[in-house]
Amino acid sequence: MSSRQRVKNALDHKATDVVPIDFGSTGVTGIHVRTVGALRDHYGLEKRPVRVVEACQMLGEVDDELQEIIGLDCLPLFGRWNWFNIDDTRLHEQITPWGQSVLIAEDIDLTTDGRGDVYCHAAGDRSFAPSGKMPAKGFFFDAIERNLEVDDDALDPADNLEEYGPIAEEDLRFFADAAARAAATGKAVVASFGGTGLGDIAFVPGMSLRNPKGIRGIEEWYISTVTRQDYIAEVFDRQIDIAIANYERLWSAIGENVDVVFTCGADFGTQESQFCSVETFNRLWLPHYRRMNDWIHTHTTWKVMKHSCGSIVPLIPSLIEAGFDIINPVQINAAGMDPHWLKDTYGDQVTFWGGGIDTQRVLPFGTSEEVRRHVREQYQTMGAGGGFVFNSVHNIQANVPIENVVAMIETLRSLRAGV
Amino acid sequence: MSTVEMLSEAVQKGRVKDVLTLIEAGLEEGLSAQELLDEGLLKGMSLLGVRFKNNEVFVPEVLLAARALNKGSEALKPRLIEAGVAAKGRAVIGTVKGDLHDIGKNLVKMMLEGSGFEIVDLGVDVSDEAFVAAIQQHRPDVLCLSALLTTTMGQQRSVVEAVTAAGLRDEVKILVGGAPVTQRFCTEIGADGYAPDAASAAELATASLAA
Secondary structure, three states, rough: HHHHHHHHHHOOOOOOOOOOEOOOOOOOOEEEEHHHHHHHHHHOOOOOOOOEEEEOOEEEEOOOOHHHEEEEEEEEOOOOOOOOOOOOOOEEEEOOOOOOOEEEEEOOOOOOOOOOOOEOHHHHOOOOOOOOOOOOOOOOOOEEEOOOOOHHHHOOOHHOOOOOOOOHHHHHHHHHHHHHHHOOOEEEEEEOOOOOOOOOOOOOOOOOOOOOOOOOOOHHHHHHHHOOOOHHHHHHHHHHHHHHHHHHHHHHHHHHHOOOOEEEEEEEEOOEEEEOOOOHHHHHHHHHHHHHHHHHHHHHEEEEHHHHHHHHHHHHHHHHHHHOOEEEOOOOOOHHHHHHHHHHHHHOEEEOOOOEEOOOOOOHOOOOHHHHHHHHHHHHHHHHOOOOOHHHHOEOOOOOOOHHHHHHHHHHHHHHOOO | OOOHHHHHHHHHHOOHHHHHHHHHHHHHHOHHHHHHHHHHHHHHHHHHHHHOOOOOOOOHHHHHHHHHHHHHHHHHHHHHHHHOOOOOEEEEEEEEEOOOOHHHHHHHHHHHHHHOEEEEOOOOOOOOOHHHHHHHOOOOOOOEEEEEOOOHHHHHHHHHHHHHHHOHHHHHHHEEEOOOHHHHHHHHOOEEEEOOHHHHHHHHHHHHHHO
């Protein structure tokens, strides 16, 4: 069975020969560049700078050699412009604050300032204040909030839409060429076209913009989901209009060379609860998601992935009603997110892409034996009858002991060999 | 409904204008600043905290209520100072070095304010030295440390060690929280308390004053 068929079967809730695995197909299912480097060292692969494929979170490229070793079934389709609106095809070698040699977009300078911090500027334009900061002792960038004052009389939804617009012809060709190359490998292709993270808090501050306008403060945004619902609904509505117009062109340029579209990373869960009530979700988000997903399902063969960290149990029926095929990262250690219950209750209605290994305790702080036991249990619980793609709960971070990542990989290899 | 009850209600609904109007009305009725603070503003925040813990309201509602609480507290401040009303306790709070996340930290700060604490907020990405210096300067009853990431929660241990090394460990209760933090981790690093959510953190801080 080809990797692509394996993933397709899993998404159709049909039996697969082995459970499909993903590491690296999106910005929420990847591996930190430091850990990618450590994995390459562990497996005795050639010493070389690891390419950073998602600069904000400093995710490393899970290259062909690691793909082969881990037995991965999915490939990413990223655009040419990264989250800082910097060209990700022109690379230079840089040394990270933790002393690793990496390949990263030319307009990102990893030199630390006097305090050990690294800053990144939207579009690489240093004539404006930085839009991202990687603090000393940190391993990735976070957006810097700018322009926090909101004048309600002057608020215009267009200000919160500046970063969204029609895909340029050359970017469309870039996507089409890259998708064709990825599809030719026989793996499932997961596209991140961007533009549909409705209120994804990582993007609210506008790290791709030189001088963001509108509501750009994180707290102000959350408060606005209560106090300025009409404004937010208008932003979401126009965002989906733009996205559907882009999807029409993307579908005609790419077609079935893409299998899955990762659409939205807006988190609705905290460790203990949700960020909003079911009623608010159904009023403010569901109709827009539904319109996007209905268009995709009516006009394409793509399956749609939604990411949300945290405890989201009360919202899962709404996510299904909104038409999402796939839920990620399945944070199994958040309140109520019991994998057995999730699988029994929703396993035939939605695919769980993630939840293969807990990343808050077991992977970073457990023993290798715990990792092996946990992976085996998750693989068997979640994998039964399809509807599961093995992935960790969100990206594997920089501080994870490499022996634990190796224990996970070796356990997966044993399970797939029927041992 | 009495004025203080309406004030409590207005805080819970995050209605700044109503809060300010009701404070004015209460003062005109002859209510003391302390009554308006305790029975109106703080009670409102405390009731909201319970509803937050019970998943009846969520982060945006708490953020909104905290704004109303702050505006109300500002309006009452001159009268409280005049009347010699002291805060219940003092807390220094911050997100540890290497971590820029502050929603959780701010929620705890708001709930502590709602419980009558005076807060010194050091912000995010706070070094061990800055925490130690703040303890020396402000002599807080509690030190609250936040970390969202598995890569930064280890810094909480480092702060506990720095506070101990500075000879200040017995002078302050150290409370820890953040998504990956657990009671087990709290015990392991020698902190005094862990809370899984902001409302519980405020209860824990209040309880630690009596300990």
